Amino acid sequence: MSVKKALISVSDKTGLVPFARRLAAAGVEIISTGGTAALLKEAGIPVIGISDVTGFPEIMDGRVKTLHPNIHGGLLAVRDNESHLQQLKELNIETIDLVVVNLYPFKETIAKPGVTYAEAIENIDIGGPTMLRSAAKNHQFVTVVVDAADYEQVSSEIEASGDTLLETRRRLAAKVFRHTAAYDALIAQYLNQVVGEVFPENLTVTYEKVQDLRYGENPHQRAAFYQEPLSRGAAVSEAEQLHGKELSYNNINDADAAVAIVREFTEPAVVAIKHSNPCGVGIGKDVQAAYQKAYEADPVSIFGGIVAANRPIDKETALLMKETFLEIILAPDFSQEALDILMEKKNLRLLRLPNLSSAQEEAAVLRIAPVAGGALVQDYDFKQLADDEIRVVTDRKPTAEELAQLKFAWRVVKHVKSNAIVLAADNMTIGVGAGQMNRVGAAKIAIEQAAEKGRGAVLASDAFFPMSDTVEAAAAAGITAIIQPGGSVRDQDSIDACNRFGIAMVFTGVRHFKH
Structure with a gap:
């Protein structure tokens, strides 16, 4: 088998032109749609329009263009099944060996301030997931790419042998089904919020990986850190690390606990955390006074702890903090003088989280706790007295x-x-x-x-x-x-x-x- 024909239709065109140029140079014919086709033509890359393959124009503002037997027959035909091949021949359908698709930007659309329901719905991709799933199902014969990070490997393998390795096709197919599952889960989450469905009959949630962690709660456990795709506000996943070692599993868990407590207060507050429990909490006229109280609450347990403040860290507070071994300091900001002082400790993690200065607000989020064979799901405890x-x-x-x-x-x-x-x-x-x-x-x-x-x-x-x-x-x-x-x-x-x-x-x- 070899890759002779590719279908390319992408919303995110990052790195596309060099990739398509390498495919064309390797003798691959390219079918494309709409804006993608226009971009490739402008770059001087030969392109076959989707309508030339389907014999039908793109209609309804592009809503219907790839949903056609000439496309999906070419994707789903089992290449060593004589009956399939005979039907392709009788219907004059050509096989498609490579699919390069990424989806309408639904997440980015609903994240925009003031987005309307109609705009959100219009950015639900239909043809893209369908092509991806067809190609991924038939990965024994078809290569499918949903991530620009895979352009290099795919083009290199085609240049080397005319085809991709089966191992590569399997890996890419798995990636596609993860991608489409996450895409659909995000749409379901959005619509559940719109209609007020808190505990649906099927709970579909999705998270995006932030990073692999060195290890989990203990060194013999593997771990990674994920964030909610639409995470907003004062969440550890939104923090900017300014200094220090990479965060660990326990660091992130404790930092989350610190953020939750410090956001209970509107007055200047500082929280010190050890093993997800507060060892010291103080409020004062300013951040220095609040930190002093949090420290004095338990000067023994704060050693090696995580500290969160809901006010920017100034020089005076930094000088106090420097005297104690701390793992992490989270704050809405740090003055330059404070940074200069605290960065003298090379392993101290400094996290800037601007929304940490705002009080806790109720949000439509769920806390999911895995148990053997299932999960317990509840609202977060945002109850104020x-x-x-x-x-x-x-x-x-x-x-x-x-x-x-x-x-x-x-x-x-x-x-x-x-x-x-x-x-x-x-x-x-x-x-x-x-x-x-x-x-x-x-x-x-x-x-x-x-x-x-x-x-x-x-x-x-x-x-x-x-x-x-x-x-x-x-x-x-x-x-x-x-x-x-x-x-x-x-x-x-x-x-x-x-x-x-x-x-x-x-x-x-x-x-x-x-x-």
């Missing part, structure tokens, strides 16, 4: 300062692995108990970490108290106010305990489990 949702349930009401600290702690505990307890005072965390099998265990960890700083502090719990033991531990530590969802059949036991110890307690009616 409104003042009218706070219900005082004890005899003593929290003071204004206590209430402010309770709200601060509640924003943080939402992002701590369950069972979770957070102690806070003076706009900073002073104790974090994460991922424990019982709530009083989490409370004891947070209280031990806070030590004497716990006296006069407040406590936040991600879920209700099933019994009064957490209140008793809090009282012994000097906690003065508690925020929790409420909803236990034994709520009154906790309320009574708070009243005995003079602790103010408020219910939110909202649980924030995080597993």
Whole structure:
């Protein structure tokens, strides 16, 4: 077999002319359509118009041009099947040996600000995916190219032997089906959003690879980093790395957790993360004050941690950060002086994420957690606490300062692995108990970490108290106010305990489990 005839029809014409010129020089006849044909003709490359092959004009503004038996018969005919070859001969259909197609820019279209529904629909490619699938199905005999990165290998193989290797055709066919599957999945995602279908009967999602990673959560695990095609805003996948080593699996996972927490705040805030849990969170009058609080919250655990700030890093803050070993610093920006200081540490990763300065906003995105044999799918937890949702349930009401600290702690505990307890005072965390099998265990960890700083502090719990033991531990530590969802059949036991110890307690009616 050899490549004698190619069909080329592309939206992205990057590298096309040199590739087509090499094909023509190798004796390959080129069939083409519309703008692609015009470009090739302008470059002096011989082209056969699609209408000359189909015997039918392109119609409906180009919507129908390649959907014709003369095209798909030439693509799908099994070359060692005598019956197929006889039908081609009787119908005067010529085989097509190479298909070079990329698709209408649907993703780019719907990403444009103000794009209309009609514009989006018009950029759903029909003929392109059909040709790609036909050629890929018949890859035993037909070479199919959907990515300009493959032009060099394909043209080199044709120049060397007149044909491509079967191994190459199989690899390219697999790539085509990945490509068309992702294309269709993106269209489905877009239309699901339009019609408000959150949990469809078939969930089709697609991601685009950003990079291979050195290893996964542990060195013996393979890993790669993917992003959502339409990712927007403050996502790690959108960050620009300014300095430092390549990001690892754990780096990205922890950075994602840091971004989620710091975007809870509109005031200057800094978050320090270790193993996806916050070890220190602080807010202040400026980024320097916020970082100082986040550091002082747990100066031991922040070592080797990941820090995110929702304000640009200035010289003064950079000087403080330089004194501690950190893996990553994420911020909306860095002053040049800050960059000069922090870049002295060659392995420190600096990530610029401009939208990190904006507060968390609810978005139509899903969190997908794989389980054996399937996946669990839910909305992201974007729930914010409104003042009218706070219900005082004890005899003593929290003071204004206590209430402010309770709200601060509640924003943080939402992002701590369950069972979770957070102690806070003076706009900073002073104790974090994460991922424990019982709530009083989490409370004891947070209280031990806070030590004497716990006296006069407040406590936040991600879920209700099933019994009064957490209140008793809090009282012994000097906690003065508690925020929790409420909803236990034994709520009154906790309320009574708070009243005995003079602790103010408020219910939110909202649980924030995080597993």
